[in-house]
Amino acid sequence: EVQLVESGGGLVQPGGSLRLSCAASGFTFSSYWMHWVRQAPGKGLVWVSRINSDGSSTSYADSVKGRFTISRDNAKNTLYLQMNSLRAEDTAVYYCARDSGGWYLVYWGQGTLVTVSS
Amino acid sequence: QSALTQPRSVSGSPGQSVTISCTGTSSDVGVYNYVSWYQQHPGKAPKLMIYDVTKRPSGVPDRFSGSKSGNTASLTISGLQAEDEADYYCCSYAGSYTWVFGGGTKLTVL
Numbered sequence: 001e002v003q004l005v006e007s008g009g010g011l012v013q014p015g016g017s018l019r020l021s022c023a024a025s026g027f028t029f030s031s032y033w034m035h036w037v038r039q040a041p042g043k044g045l046v047w048v049s050r051i052n053s054d055g056s057s058t059s060y061a062d063s064v065k066g067r068f069t070i071s072r073d074n075a076k077n078t079l080y081l082q083m084n085s086l087r088a089e090d091t092a093v094y095y096c097a098r099d100s101g102g103w104y105l106v107y108w109g110q111g112t113l114v115t116v117s118s
Numbered sequence: 119q120s121a122l123t124q125p126r127s128v129s130g131s132p133g134q135s136v137t138i139s140c141t142g143t144s145s146d147v148g149v150y151n152y153v154s155w156y157q158q159h160p161g162k163a164p165k166l167m168i169y170d171v172t173k174r175p176s177g178v179p180d181r182f183s184g185s186k187s188g189n190t191a192s193l194t195i196s197g198l199q200a201e202d203e204a205d206y207y208c209c210s211y212a213g214s215y216t217w218v219f220g221g222g223t224k225l226t227v228l
Contacts, residue, residue, distance in 0.1 A: 035217075037164075037219075044207060044219060045158075045164060047209070047216070047217040047219055050215055050217070059215035059216055060216075061216065062119050095164070100169065102170070103152035103169075104166060105164075105166065106175070108163040108164055110163055
């Protein structure tokens with residue numbers, strides 16, 4: 001069974017940093033692209049970032065480019081999102097998701113809440 | 119990277135059909151056949167319902183169908199059931215390894 005478990009969320013002050021993790025199991029992690037998607041309280045889904053299977057290629061939404069860094073450790077079956085220079089508008093539940101080998105997201109974690117507030 | 123446009127809400131009675139539209143541009147929905155749809159119940163993670171515009175993952179009822187015309191994709195749910203009440207989001211590949219979601223549509227089953 002595919003499982004994605006996010007961790008690392010919490011309360012952080014504006015301008016601060018946080019690193020999210022997503023532990024994957026139930027599939028060959030190193031074979032799939034992975035994504036981060038966020039959802040502000042009461043709002044819609046927003047795609048944040050994607051990384052290819054070996055970590056050599058990454059892409060970002062304009063709203064986080066230059067502040068967030070996606071990475072992965074295939075030996076540990078873990079996806080990361082390093083978030084720097086956090087702003088109030090980054091407050092959201094952050095989901096990690098596995099792609100299909102195609103262009104859509106098949107499996108999602110349950111999310112971890114990041115709150116940026118003073 | 120502007121969000122795709124969806125109606126904020128739609129509603130229908132049990133047994134009826136509803137259609138949710140998703141309007142993008144010639145840079146996303148209009149040029150790629152990589153539109154997917156996700157169902158999200160309150161407090162839960164999204165669930166894939168449709169991918170590649172028209173395809174249904176295993177386990178998704180055939181009451182759910184997708185289509186596309188020009189820059190607009192659509193999700194149709196026929197034979198509405200109470201458990202279909204949820205938020206629905208479209209998503210399109212937008213080139214350069216980026217994706218864009220719609221703003222979401224709240225489906226109410228009356």
